[in-house]
Amino acid sequence: MNILDKIVADKRKEVDLKKKLITLPQLESALLMERTSVSLAAVLRKSNSGIIAEHKRRSPSKSVINQSLNVQNVVKGYAEAGVCGMSVLTDGKYFGGSLDDLVLARAAVNNPLLRKEFIIDEYQIVEAKAYGADVILLIAAILTREEIKAYSELAKSLGLDVLLEVHNEEELEKSLMPNLDMLGVNNRNLKTFKVSLETSKTLSQLIPDEFVKVSESGISSIEAIRDLKEYGYQGFLIGENFMKTDNPGASAKAFINELEN
Numbered sequence: 001m002n003i004l005d006k007i008v009a010d011k012r013k014e015v016d017l018k019k020k021l022i023t024l025p026q027l028e029s030a031l032l033m034e035r036t037s038v039s040l041a042a043v044l045r046k047s048n049s050g051i052i053a054e055h056k057r058r059s060p061s062k063s064v065i066n067q068s069l070n071v072q073n074v075v076k077g078y079a080e081a082g083v084c085g086m087s088v089l090t091d092g093k094y095f096g097g098s099l100d101d102l103v104l105a106r107a108a109v110n111n112p113l114l115r116k117e118f119i120i121d122e123y124q125i126v127e128a129k130a131y132g133a134d135v136i137l138l139i140a141a142i143l144t145r146e147e148i149k150a151y152s153e154l155a156k157s158l159g160l161d162v163l164l165e166v167h168n169e170e171e172l173e174k175s176l177m178p179n180l181d182m183l184g185v186n187n188r189n190l191k192t193f194k195v196s197l198e199t200s201k202t203l204s205q206l207i208p209d210e211f212v213k214v215s216e217s218g219i220s221s222i223e224a225i226r227d228l229k230e231y232g233y234q235g236f237l238i239g240e241n242f243m244k245t246d247n248p249g250a251s252a253k254a255f256i257n258e259l260e261n
């Protein structure tokens with residue numbers, strides 16, 4: 001079994017258990033369900049830098065990135081750096097994140113927050129809203145076209161933006177539909193962990209202009225961003241490059257300053 005299949009199998013069990021502990025009506029009565037979401041796509045369209053900074057403690061490809069920081073300090077630092085939005089990993093088993101991280105981040109900043117999760121059930125979309133997310137991630141590699149359609153419709157009905165992630169042409173062709181706000185190209189193959197920015201470059205011409213193009217993973221230089229902008233990208237999702245430092249906010253700030261000068 002490849003890592004992605006393992007993650008999804010574990011996620012299925014986790015969500016089935018979770019549904020019994022906190023029922024859908026309970027989630028739907030959460031205070032944050034009433035909050036008006038902020039659109040990340042709208043912020044990216046107006047931004048020069050396009051940086052979406054991620055809170056990520058560890059990953060299957062890197063066992064320790066940063067285990068010692070406080071999530072609220074990290075996102076406040078990112079906000080001060082002037083990022084467009086933040087991504088918060090909520091998977092526990094493989095990424096060391098949690099829904100607590102998301103709700104704590106929500107309490108600390110007003111910027112758009114992406115719930116970075118392996119979504120395989122509508123329950124997790126209501127959960128994303130209930131814990132303060134503005135955006136959900138849908139990963140084409142683990143969903144059927146019918147699921148992408150149903151999940152994105154539910155997200156839109158809750159006021160959430162949808163970032164659809166693809167890794168190849170086949171996933172992209174399967175997924176294109178009007179409910180999506182942003183098309184993310186993951187430069188990291190989630191099955192092999194190989195990273196190549198060429199993935200973003202090759203797929204860019206196949207993404208219709210109505211979607212905001214986001215390039216994800218393995219981005220660590222200003223040159224890479226300048227290059228990707230030439231291919232029409234307006235969003236850049238960066239995790240490790242900031243999180244591996246002692247002060248991710250300061251790293252993001254220095255990066256954005258350099259980018260804008």
Ligand SMILES: O=P(O)(O)OC[C@@H](O)[C@@H](O)c1c[nH]c2ccccc12
Nearest residue numbers: 186216217218219237238239240241
């Ligand atoms: O740390 P990086 O290489 O900058 O990558 C960030 C982000 O793109 C990556 O964490 C990611 C992209 N898609 C995902 C799907 C699930 C989990 C994680 C991810």
